[in-house]
Amino acid sequence: MALPQKFLFVLCLVGLVFSQDMPYEEFLAQIQACPSECSCPQNFPRAVYCDNRGLKSIPRIPPYTWYLYMQNNMIETLPLDAVQNATQLRWVNLNRNKITDKGIEEDFLSAMTHLAHLYMDDNLLSSVPSPLPDSLEHLRLSRNRISKIPAGVFVGLEKLNLLDLQGNKLMDDAVTEVSLKGLNNLVQINLAKNQLSRMPLGLPPTTTQLYLDGNNIEKIPADYFKGLPKVAFLRLNHNKLGSSGVPKDVFNISSILDLQLSHNQMTEIPIIPSGLEHLHLDHNKITSVNGSNMCPVSVDSLDSAQNESVPRLQFLRLDGNEINPPIPRDVVMCFRLLRSIVI
Ligand SMILES: *[C@@H]1O[C@H](CO)[C@@H](O)[C@H](O)[C@H]1NC(C)=O
Ligand SMILES: *[C@@H]1O[C@H](CO)[C@@H](O)[C@H](O)[C@H]1NC(C)=O
Numbered sequence: 073m074a075l076p077q078k079f080l081f082v083l084c085l086v087g088l089v090f091s092q093d094m095p096y097e098e099f100l101a102q103i104q105a106c107p108s109e110c111s112c113p114q115n116f117p118r119a120v121y122c123d124n125r126g127l128k129s130i131p132r133i134p135p136y137t138w139y140l141y142m143q144n145n146m147i148e149t150l151p152l153d154a155v156q157n158a159t160q161l162r163w164v165n166l167n168r169n170k171i172t173d174k175g176i177e178e179d180f181l182s183a184m185t186h187l188a189h190l191y192m193d194d195n196l197l198s199s200v201p202s203p204l205p206d207s208l209e210h211l212r213l214s215r216n217r218i219s220k221i222p223a224g225v226f227v228g229l230e231k232l233n234l235l236d237l238q239g240n241k242l243m244d245d246a247v248t249e250v251s252l253k254g255l256n257n258l259v260q261i262n263l264a265k266n267q268l269s270r271m272p273l274g275l276p277p278t279t280t281q282l283y284l285d286g287n288n289i290e291k292i293p294a295d296y297f298k299g300l301p302k303v304a305f306l307r308l309n310h311n312k313l314g315s316s317g318v319p320k321d322v323f324n325i326s327s328i329l330d331l332q333l334s335h336n337q338m339t340e341i342p343i344i345p346s347g348l349e350h351l352h353l354d355h356n357k358i359t360s361v362n363g364s365n366m367c368p369v370s371v372d373s374l375d376s377a378q379n380e381s382v383p384r385l386q387f388l389r390l391d392g393n394e395i396n397p398p399i400p401r402d403v404v405m406c407f408r409l410l411r412s413i414v415i
């Protein structure tokens with residue numbers, strides 16, 4: 073019995089090596105095609121690691137690669153032949169390179185017909201690259217020099233749910249219905265640290281997380297969120313919003329959970345919807361807090377209230393304003409689920 077057991081043990085080890093459902097011939101082809109500049113772990117044969125190697129060009133990627141790590145190099149160009157055989161790529165990380173618009177060969181990105189995650193943060197792009205593969209789910213392009221979103225670049229990208237464009241040079245006329253057309257399943261969009269002076273147009277009704285921190289936004293149109301019935305996380309920290317540009321009831325949205333308005337010029341507290349859980353209003357110009365005005369329901373009716381009508385606010389920041397303590401008693405009476413308040 074000793075020999076077959078040993079044999080079984082060896083088989084188990086081999087089984088571990090091929091745990092990614094990879095036929096042996098493919099495994100061999102994959103390992104043999106590993107570029108000398110990169111490393112291709114045998115126990116994770118679908119991954120190819122070429123990160124942090126000072127590479128100036130992208131090597132030929134082995135044919136069965138799913139996960140490609142190319143971040144932290146000095147890559148300037150993306151020639152099509154590098155990925156011509158790697159038709160199964162799912163996940164490509166090209167963060168922190170020197171890629172320009174011109175450096176991307178026409179069909180380099182669209183050739184990756186299974187690509188779900190594309191990361192190109194910290195490069196030298198001045199436009200959202202196009203054409204993109206229809207399979208894309210997450211697209212990260214933060215901290216480039218992007219000032220342009222070509223019209224229709226997202227058309228057909230029915231799976232794209234996360235778009236990160238923070239830290240670019242987008243102005244109002246770049247973010248429009250025409251440029252965002254096709255983002256039918258977008259959930260999160262990050263436009264923080266751009267040069268927007270108004271709320272972006274053309275966002276799809278699926279938008280749940282909208283990040284606009286660090287722009288120059290001065291006002292919000294009264295009906296802006298009518299077209300965004302799912303907005304739950306809204307960040308507008310570090311803008312130029314004053315109470316005159318913010319209709320008092322503009323944030324009274326039933327879907328909203330987290331509202332961040334730190335470092336603006338608000339003088340009044342906007343209407344707080346019942347369902348809101350986190351509110352950041354620190355570092356504004358608010359001078360007074362009136363609990364009965366702030367409360368989404370009447371404080372009297374709360375005494376006998378059922379739990380579902382109790383406002384959901386748990387976290388409130390009001391520090392960096394011109395409010396004198398103590399916290400009015402009716403604030404605490406109203407927001408019974410409040411766990412933390414900073415004044
Ligand atoms: C693609 O794969 C074939 C066969 O495996 C090989 O001969 C060829 O050199 C590869 N082409 C590229 C561009 O890597
Ligand atoms: C906020 O919206 C709710 C319905 O979503 C409405 O019942 C309530 O009156 C509004 N609050 C204010 C102060 O306008």
Ligand SMILES: *[C@@H]1O[C@H](CO)[C@@H](O)[C@H](O)[C@H]1NC(C)=O
Pocket residue numbers: 362363364365
């Ligand atoms: C809060 O506002 C209400 C209604 O505007 C007012 O009647 C009440 O006196 C105010 N409370 C304080 C403490 O100023």
Ligand SMILES: *[C@@H]1O[C@H](CO)[C@@H](O)[C@H](O)[C@H]1NC(C)=O
Pocket residue numbers: 377378379
């Ligand atoms: C309200 O919630 C508390 C605990 O969260 C529970 O003990 C109480 O029974 C609830 N009351 C009603 C009316 O649902």
